[in-house]
Amino acid sequence: ExxxxxxxxxxxxxxxxxxxxxxxxxxxxxxxxxxxxxxxxxxxxxxxxxxxxxxxxxxxxxxxxxxxxxxxxxxxxxxxxxxxxxxxxxVDFHRFADPAPPPPHLSDSRPTLLFVGRIEARKGLPYLLEAYKTVKESIPTARLVIVGEGGLMREYKDMCRRLDLMDVYFEGFVSPDKLPGYYQRADVFCSPSTVNEAFGITLLEAMSAGTPVVATTTNGPATLGPDGVNGLIVPPKDAASLAQAAIRLLEDRPLAAKMAASAHERARGFxxxxxxxxxxxxxxxxxx
Known part of the structure; x- marks a missing residue:
């Protein structure tokens, strides 16, 4: 009909x-x-x-x-x-590229890792939490901000307690008008996807926002391009490599800025x- x-x-x-x-x-x-x-x-x-x-x-x-x-x-x-x-x-490039205010509770200068996505198994959050433990040991002032909803939220909060992780912010749902401010505030965006993701929408959003990116070979190549040009790409389910890449971008800010600028220009094409x-x-x- x-x-x-x-x-x-x-x-x-x-x-x-x-x-x-x-x-x-x-x-x-x-x-x-x-x-x-x-x-x-x-x-x-x-x-x-x-x-x-x-x-x-x-x-x-x-x-x-x-x-x-x-x-x-x-x-x-x-x-x-x-x-x-x-x-x-x-991606709505200008929505994420145009300057946006940071969330008030994140408006300081602490090194900040960001994840945005569904809280589900294929997104690889357990590996990010394990990687963050290493990051925190190397950079004690670092924090991890997790934006998104999903059925595994309680399980991952329990994992934080088991790993004795501090400064992990589970933000839950963030309204679309506030989301660009989260991306732009972050020092590194992490996308630890493990399986079955042919393209990274949140990667494009982070690239548009000018945020340095770490992705996996699951979703990185199609979106970022070659490793080391527009961001860093690591194997999936490899917390050690993920941590190493995040620390590298947090500590080498000129490198992070160079990759972020290149990724920003690449995102224009999308x-x-x-x-x-x-x-x-x-x-x-x-x-x-």
Whole structure:
């Protein structure tokens, strides 16, 4: 009924093969249909394997195929052959780049590590907490600020108590208008993701804010580029390497500033205005 009463030039679906919504639009939409694929898996992708015949069927309904990164393209391309266009996720660059006041309780000059994201297993927070213990031993005035919500909050607070960690701030939900101030206040942004993250949105936000970044090989290369140019990239689940990278950026401020400035310029290329133009050009190629 929704589609029958409206005429769209393009129906753009994210993860179009997910059950129910994706197939429904693929079946009934009478327009150019485009799918964007975000998923990355190391090794077999069991849902794709289990639903492979259905994937092949519904893929015939798609005219356009987009992957947000090369890792995403390889994941979906192993199961569904198509001509994939890589168009990354974007960021509201000026929202994070324009000067914003710091949170009042963080407005001092103490060395500050920042994490922003869902409090869930794949984000790698246990490794960041272990790394922070090492950072704190090297730089006693350091603190760790954790922004986000999720079901593992209590478990990670318990971990802080077990590790006897001091100066860890669990901020919970932070409103969108306040978030840029957190990024800009931080001395180092840490993204310790462990699995299945083909692109780092919070990395882009930190880069836009001009904050030095440490990421993992899970999400760093697609967003940051090569290690040591726009930030530091370490192996996932490696607390020692994460700590070493964070300490290096906290102690070598000229290096941190140089990488942050380079990352800031790179983030401009991911501004939604530029990404939107790529999307429109692709729609037109498809005949929309």
């Amino acid at each position: 929704f589609l029958s009463k409206r005429r769209f030039d393009v129906v753009h679906l994210h993860e179009p093969f997910l059950p129910f919504i994706g197939p429904s639009f693929l079946r009934w939409a009478n327009s150019v249909k485009v799918g964007t694929f975000h998923t990355w898996r190391q090794g077999p992708h069991l849902p794709y394997i289990a639903g492979w015949p259905a994937l092949l069927y519904w893929n015939r309904k798609l005219q356009g195929h987009i992957a947000v990164s090369e890792m995403s393209r390889k994941t979906i391309g192993a199961y569904v052959k198509a001509q994939y266009r890589i168009i990354p996720n974007g 501004d939604w205005e530029k990404v939107a133009l790529q999307l429109v050009a692709y729609y037109e190629e498809l005949g929309a």
